[in-house]
Amino acid sequence: MTPCTGKEGLAFFGCDPWWLILGKGVVIFAFLLLSVLMCVWAERRVIGRMQLRPGPNRAGPFGLLQPLADGIKGALKEDIVPRKVDKFIFFLAPVLAATPALISFAIIPLGPVVSIAGHKTPLQLTDLPVAVLLVLAMSSVGVYGVVLAGWASRSPYALLGGLRSSAQVISYEIAMGLSFVAVFLYAGSLSTSQIVSAQAGGGTASFFGLFTFDTPSWNAIVLFPSFVIYVFTMMGESNRIPFDLPEGEGELVAGYHTEYSSLKFLMFYLAEYINMVTLSALATTLFLGGWRAPAPISTVWPGANSGWWPLLWFLGKLVLFIFFFIWLRGSLPRVRYDQLMKLGWKVLMPVSLGWILLVATLRALRNNGADTSAYLVVAGAVVLALLAGSFVWDAIKGPPPSAADEPEPERPAEPEPAGAFPVPPLDAPHYHGSHHGKEVPSGLH
Amino acid sequence: MDLYIPVVVLGVLAFGFAAFSVVMGSLTGPKRWNRAKLDAYECGIEPTPQPVGGGRFPVKYYLTAMLFIVFDIEIIFLYPWAVAFDQFRGLFGLIEMALFIVTVLVAYAYVWRRGGLEWD
Amino acid sequence: MGLEEKLPSGFLLSTVEQVAGWARRSSVWPATFGLACCAIEMMATGDPRHDFSRWGMERASGSPRQADLMIVAGRVSQKMGPVLRQIYDQMAEPKWVIAMGVCASSGGMFNNYAIVQGVDHIVPVDIYLPGCPPRPEMLLDAILKLHDKIQNTKMGAHRRKEIEELERAKLRALPLLGQSDVPRIEPPRVTQS
Numbered sequence: 179m180t181p182c183t184g185k186e187g188l189a190f191f192g193c194d195p196w197w198l199i200l201g202k203g204v205v206i207f208a209f210l211l212l213s214v215l216m217c218v219w220a221e222r223r224v225i226g227r228m229q230l231r232p233g234p235n236r237a238g239p240f241g242l243l244q245p246l247a248d249g250i251k252g253a254l255k256e257d258i259v260p261r262k263v264d265k266f267i268f269f270l271a272p273v274l275a276a277t278p279a280l281i282s283f284a285i286i287p288l289g290p291v292v293s294i295a296g297h298k299t300p301l302q303l304t305d306l307p308v309a310v311l312l313v314l315a316m317s318s319v320g321v322y323g324v325v326l327a328g329w330a331s332r333s334p335y336a337l338l339g340g341l342r343s344s345a346q347v348i349s350y351e352i353a354m355g356l357s358f359v360a361v362f363l364y365a366g367s368l369s370t371s372q373i374v375s376a377q378a379g380g381g382t383a384s385f386f387g388l389f390t391f392d393t394p395s396w397n398a399i400v401l402f403p404s405f406v407i408y409v410f411t412m413m414g415e416s417n418r419i420p421f422d423l424p425e426g427e428g429e430l431v432a433g434y435h436t437e438y439s440s441l442k443f444l445m446f447y448l449a450e451y452i453n454m455v456t457l458s459a460l461a462t463t464l465f466l467g468g469w470r471a472p473a474p475i476s477t478v479w480p481g482a483n484s485g486w487w488p489l490l491w492f493l494g495k496l497v498l499f500i501f502f503f504i505w506l507r508g509s510l511p512r513v514r515y516d517q518l519m520k521l522g523w524k525v526l527m528p529v530s531l532g533w534i535l536l537v538a539t540l541r542a543l544r545n546n547g548a549d550t551s552a553y554l555v556v557a558g559a560v561v562l563a564l565l566a567g568s569f570v571w572d573a574i575k576g577p578p579p580s581a582a583d584e585p586e587p588e589r590p591a592e593p594e595p596a597g598a599f600p601v602p603p604l605d606a607p608h609y610h611g612s613h614h615g616k617e618v619p620s621g622l623h
Numbered sequence: 624m625d626l627y628i629p630v631v632v633l634g635v636l637a638f639g640f641a642a643f644s645v646v647m648g649s650l651t652g653p654k655r656w657n658r659a660k661l662d663a664y665e666c667g668i669e670p671t672p673q674p675v676g677g678g679r680f681p682v683k684y685y686l687t688a689m690l691f692i693v694f695d696i697e698i699i700f701l702y703p704w705a706v707a708f709d710q711f712r713g714l715f716g717l718i719e720m721a722l723f724i725v726t727v728l729v730a731y732a733y734v735w736r737r738g739g740l741e742w743d
Numbered sequence: 744m745g746l747e748e749k750l751p752s753g754f755l756l757s758t759v760e761q762v763a764g765w766a767r768r769s770s771v772w773p774a775t776f777g778l779a780c781c782a783i784e785m786m787a788t789g790d791p792r793h794d795f796s797r798w799g800m801e802r803a804s805g806s807p808r809q810a811d812l813m814i815v816a817g818r819v820s821q822k823m824g825p826v827l828r829q830i831y832d833q834m835a836e837p838k839w840v841i842a843m844g845v846c847a848s849s850g851g852m853f854n855n856y857a858i859v860q861g862v863d864h865i866v867p868v869d870i871y872l873p874g875c876p877p878r879p880e881m882l883l884d885a886i887l888k889l890h891d892k893i894q895n896t897k898m899g900a901h902r903r904k905e906i907e908e909l910e911r912a913k914l915r916a917l918p919l920l921g922q923s924d925v926p927r928i929e930p931p932r933v934t935q936s
Contacts, residue, residue, distance in 0.1 A: 191626050192628070199629050199632055200632060203633045206633065207636050207637065207640070222796065222802075226794075231790075231794045231801075232794060233794075233796055233797070233801075234796055234797060234798070234799045234801075236769065236798050236799070237770075237799060241799070244769065247799065248802075249766075250762065250766035251767050251769075252770075252809075253644075253647065253648065253652070254651055254652050254745070254747060254766065255652050255809075255811075255835045255837070256652045256653055256655070256836040257648045257651075257652055257835075258661070258808055258835050259649075259661075260660075260661050261661040261662065262673065269645055272645055273638065273642050273645055276637065276640075277634065277641050280633065280640070280641075281633055281634045281637055284629055285630075303629045303633060304628075304629035304630060306627065306630070307626075311702070331663070333664060333670070334665065334671070335665070336663075338680075345683075348688065349691065351691070351695070352691060352694045352695060352698065355695065355698035356701070359701045359702065359705045360705075362702060362705035362706050363705040366707075366709050367706060431664065431666070431805040431806050432804070432805045432806035432808075432809070435806070435809075436664055436805075436806045436808065437663065437806070438809075439809055440648040440651075440652055440835065441644045441645060442644075442645055442648050443809055516742035519687075519740070519742045520740070523690075523740045524735065524740055527694070528728075528731070531724055531727075531728065534701070535721060535724060538708065538717050538720065538721075541708060541709075542708075542711070542714055542717040545711075546713065650745065651746050652745040652747075652835075652836065653745055653836040653837060654745065657832050658832075659828075659829050660832050660833050662833070664807060664808065664833050667825075667826030667829045667830040
């Protein structure tokens with residue numbers, strides 16, 4: 179293949195020699211597996227510390243070998259294939275769960291163009307004109323692994339877990355897809371490397387022509403609502419607390435992998451953690467400026483965004499995000515399933531649609547030469563006024579009447595549904611024993 | 624097509640690893656068979672007989688899947704529009720998409736009103 | 744039998760044995776099986792003061808397919824017996840059982856028709872832990888003793904040799920006073936391999 183020199187954008191990709199492609203692939207693959215081990219270790223240690231426990235510390239130094247021990251033990255456990263399962267799908271499901279999780283990472287930019295053994299190549303396996311779509315597609319394929327695992331197990335818990343998981347993931351995928359739209363609007367591209375370079379520097383804005391200032395460049399700040407929506411959907415997509423309904427022990431035993439043991443179970447475990455890493459990496463890329471150094475560093479040190487240093491910034495942001503995941507797990511309880519679906523369909527979706535329209539309007543006005551900062555200030559004033567108004571309204575109205583204040587309304591006797599099992603009226607007087615030969619009526623006790 | 628080759632390479636690696644693991648899992652480890660082990664786990668109770676073909680599950684899941692397809696297609700329409708947004712002249716692109724989103728929102732309001740988004 | 748059991752006796756098998764023993768010992772996932780007051784002490788073993796997560800045990804497994812250790816914490820009623828056995832049967836090999844507390848070990852104070860007089864009537868028990876209820880420290884001690892047992896478990900050819908040696912030792916053993924002068928040949932207890 180022809181070497182790519184002096185080209186810009188996507189043309190940098192797709193011209194690596196075969197050994198470089200293979201090398202990058204193997205390195206990314208190894209990185210993902212290693213990151214799973216580190217995530218499991220970090221999660222158990224951090225949650226331990228959050229609960230004032232030491233956490234695993236006997237297997238290896240600081241318990242670092244704990245995930246490895248789990249893996250070896252899992253590999254040496256008996257592999258149970260229950261009698262009634264659909265054998266082919268039962269074997270296929272863990273493969274289907276793990277493979278797409280690993281593929282998604284191919285398009286994550288880890289750094290700028292560097293020189294590897296004389297070849298100038300970007301620190302990214304590849305980039306596509308539809309890179310983010312690949313991530314969405316792979317997460318959709320990953321759902322097949324989960325739902326097929328539930329289906330093939332022929333067990334009620336597994337089936338319910340698989341269905342719940344698929345319904346949850348596809349519900350949150352809508353909000354996730356919508357949260358990306360504003361990012362694409364700003365970057366003008368679906369390719370991750372261009373989204374990162376679009377966050378290289380903010381524009382300048384003027385405040386009513388009085389003075390000008392640099393706007394921040396990270397999408398997490400510029401498109402803050404999109405970022406918040408993405409973080410919510412990230413939790414939903416990765417089936418983790420507070421949205422880990424598909425495997426809630428209290429209700430579904432272990433959810434879709436109830437019947438899985440040995441390495442097949444570990445594949446699901448692996449897929450869950452790789453999804454966590456990939457979603458964090460995607461959040462870093464789309465919203466936190468990717469591999470670019472955070473603001474104070476890049477201002478004082480121009481070399482921070484070249485060579486191999488960006489790998490450090492990228493990993494730093496990634497680790498922060500994963501820590502955020504773990505922190506949530508250490509502090510939040512599990513939500514109810516109807517609350518979960520309500521949040522996804524009735525809150526995140528309309529909010530993101532409205533936000534997209536708002537962003538598009540501002541963008542269109544700016545493209546047509548209007549002074550958007552004036553609009554922004556006016557809109558901010560209106561929002562603040564609305565907030566203040568609602569606050570005053572609440573203060574005037576006083577606290578809402580609580581249930582205890584209101585007298586219990588008289589309930590009409592419920593008509594017995596036809597064909598139902600006959601039950602005695604539920605407010606029947608209780609027997610409170612007898613006193614001096616007479617029965618004590620209810621309420622006089 | 625050169626852009627997609629690395630994805631295929633990583634995919635082959637990933638698939639190979641996953642398939643190898645699943646096969647290895649069934650080769651290693653002790654095997655001791657008993658009747659109960661091959662039954663489905665139902666918290667220690669004898670498993671209830673499952674109907675052939677997997678049985679029935681709530682229609683809500685089906686409805687969710689249908690709604691997902693409808694709205695996912697809407698998102699796919701939004702992506703090219705967002706990418707090409709800066710190339711529109713005037714407010715044409717904005718108004719077109721606003722009309723589209725409002726149309727979808729009408730359907731959304733209808734679904735909400737008819738209880739399609741309730742889960743209880 | 745798995746691949747690892749078919750290795751030729753010698754250096755390779757010893758290494759695999761040690762690695763497998765270390766991994767199994769370092770990652771004992773308990774099946775949640777609290778039955779009575781001992782379960783409270785078992786939960787207390789996971790608290791900040793005692794914390795069995797140091798040995799990687801905080802990952803309690805809801806499904807027996809992924810569990811390694813069943814801690815029978817509390818008395819087993821006759822009705823619970825079949826349930827316990829079913830769950831034990833459904834656990835994936837290799838698996839271990841700790842009878843926690845005197846009730847699970849021998850029936851304890853519940854010397855009556857409703858309670859199974861020792862869970863070893865139902866499942867093979869690896870460690871009997873006395874106490875009513877045993878303190879978390881005692882459970883930790885039992886777990887550490889179990890770790891020792893897991894670490895020193897033989898595999899494959901070594902296991903067969905071990906069984907043979909145990910059998911020979913039984914045959915050589917002198918009869919005790921009061922026993923029949925014909926030595927009884929008991930089959931060696933094969934719990935785990």
